[in-house]
Amino acid sequence: MDGVSNTVWADILAHVRIHYPDLVRGWFSQLNPARLERGVFEIQAANDSQQRYLSDHCLRPFTEAAQAATGRLVTVRFYQLEYREPPEPQPHAPLAFEEETDHILLSPLYTFEQFVTGPCNRLAHAACVAVGESPGRAYNPLFIHGSVGLGKTHLLQATCHRVREAFPEAQILYLSCESFTNHFIEAVERGAMHTFRYRYRHVDVLVIDDIQFLAARERSQEEFFHTFNTLYQLQKQIILSADCPPTEIPSVEDRLVSRFNWGLVARIDAPCFDTRIAIIRKKAKATGLALPDEVVHFVASCITSNARELEGALLNIHALAAQHDGQVELDLARQALGEEALTQHNPVSIPAILEAVTKHYGVRLADLQSRKRSKSIAFPRQVCMYLARTLTKHSLEEIGGYFGGRDHSTVLHAARSIARLRDEDPQFRNALDTISRSLQ
Ligand code: ADP
Ligand code: MG
Numbered sequence: 001m002d003g004v005s006n007t008v009w010a011d012i013l014a015h016v017r018i019h020y021p022d023l024v025r026g027w028f029s030q031l032n033p034a035r036l037e038r039g040v041f042e043i044q045a046a047n048d049s050q051q052r053y054l055s056d057h058c059l060r061p062f063t064e065a066a067q068a069a070t071g072r073l074v075t076v077r078f079y080q081l082e083y084r085e086p087p088e089p090q091p092h093a094p095l096a097f098e099e100e101t102d103h104i105l106l107s108p109l110y111t112f113e114q115f116v117t118g119p120c121n122r123l124a125h126a127a128c129v130a131v132g133e134s135p136g137r138a139y140n141p142l143f144i145h146g147s148v149g150l151g152k153t154h155l156l157q158a159t160c161h162r163v164r165e166a167f168p169e170a171q172i173l174y175l176s177c178e179s180f181t182n183h184f185i186e187a188v189e190r191g192a193m194h195t196f197r198y199r200y201r202h203v204d205v206l207v208i209d210d211i212q213f214l215a216a217r218e219r220s221q222e223e224f225f226h227t228f229n230t231l232y233q234l235q236k237q238i239i240l241s242a243d244c245p246p247t248e249i250p251s252v253e254d255r256l257v258s259r260f261n262w263g264l265v266a267r268i269d270a271p272c273f274d275t276r277i278a279i280i281r282k283k284a285k286a287t288g289l290a291l292p293d294e295v296v297h298f299v300a301s302c303i304t305s306n307a308r309e310l311e312g313a314l315l316n317i318h319a320l321a322a323q324h325d326g327q328v329e330l331d332l333a334r335q336a337l338g339e340e341a342l343t344q345h346n347p348v349s350i351p352a353i354l355e356a357v358t359k360h361y362g363v364r365l366a367d368l369q370s371r372k373r374s375k376s377i378a379f380p381r382q383v384c385m386y387l388a389r390t391l392t393k394h395s396l397e398e399i400g401g402y403f404g405g406r407d408h409s410t411v412l413h414a415a416r417s418i419a420r421l422r423d424e425d426p427q428f429r430n431a432l433d434t435i436s437r438s439l440q
Pocket of ligand 1: 110114115116117121146147148149150151152153154155279282307308311
């Protein structure tokens with residue numbers, strides 16, 4: 001094996017077993033962790049159907065596991081070496097989709113309890129809860145859209161969990177659009193359209209994730225159109241997600257687009273600062289990572305795009321903390337996120353902080369930057385130093401430079417005192433949060 005030790009591989013499998021028990025298959029132990037090169041970890045499957053299963057359902061779990069086990073931002077690729085002639089169709093051999101859909105593949109972590117709501121996703125969340133509680137009655141179809149990493153898959157799966165709890169008898173079919181088209185192609189090739197139609201049209205809830213992949217697949221679209229009509233007429237629930245609204249999916253027939261708009265279309269936006277804070281706290285708690293508030297703030301300030309990136313940042317922090325007795329401090333978090341993340345994501349500047357703080361405390365900029373030591377000046381100055389430390393990438397020396405050339409230990413001391421006060425005094429904490437928010 002090139003760069004992947006047996007222990008690392010065992011850790012990866014254990015991680016997947018613990019966090020995604022529903023996904024694990026007996027043959028996982030026979031997979032071959034072939035190599036780890038230039039950040040790509042290649043895992044060899046024994047055959048086509050294993051490879052398809054892994055690519056359809058296990059990419060994220062294995063990536064997460066590989067990142068946790070190696071402490072590096074690796075990506076995972078599944079491949080299959082030998083090409084074998086496809087087997088002759090056998091009259092009784094089950095089709096892949098028949099086997100796969102005996103049990104739906106849901107992550108136990110993607111529940112409503114684990115989902116953080118905020119202004120960015122409140123409508124989508126409420127719609128999913130309503131549909132989960134009365135499928136086929138609330139909104140049909142339900143169409144959730146938003147860009148990557150904003151929680152579409154999470155919400156779709158949470159809805160399935162909710163239906164399962166409330167209606168244990170309900171037939172739920174949850175799958176990616178890729179799987180739908182693969183199943184369709186397989187059914188066509190093997191002359192098994194009857195089985196395919198029976199499978200898809202006799203469900204109570206059909207959930208298809210990332211429906212934008214239907215684009216330009218004419219025959220799959222045609223089939224989906226009929227599936228949709230049948231289920232809709234029977235008042236069966238249809239839930240779809242996409243990375244854009246129905247009208248913007250390229251190369252999808254108008255008749256499908258218009259159907260997607262029949263029910264409720266809900267958009268998810270990028271999380272705001274408060275929602276990011278709540279997501280970080282929830283994810284950290286779920287993975288047993290103790291994060292001081294200043295680190296939570298720091299991560300929420302640097303990573304603004306989506307929840308998946310936040311998770312990635314936490315994984316990096318976790319991995320680095322594991323090498324340092326599990327203690328997480330601001331310096332460690334900075335190191336884990338790397339300069340790149342800071343410069344890319346961090347729009348807060350020290351002048352902006354100075355402006356916000358002078359406004360909040362009604363002090364003059366010149367006083368903040370002077371040598372004055374009266375409490376009414378020294379305190380807002382310390383707040384500035386704390387904010388500069390948590391929200392910007394500047395070094396202690398650079399921050400000191402903004403305040404009349406104070407040295408690094410003064411800045412460190414200021415940031416620590418403010419962090420302590422913040423933990424002890426809820427009122428002060430609110431004030432600090434208000435200033436931070438105004439800077440985002
Ligand atoms: P999408 O399908 O939109 O690309 P996912 O549902 O896969 O996004 O979400 C990416 C990751 O971020 C998942 O691990 C998910 O649990 C997490 N996530 C996204 N939004 C939220 C949220 N609002 N609360 C908690 N976790 C979230
Ligand atoms: Mg998704």
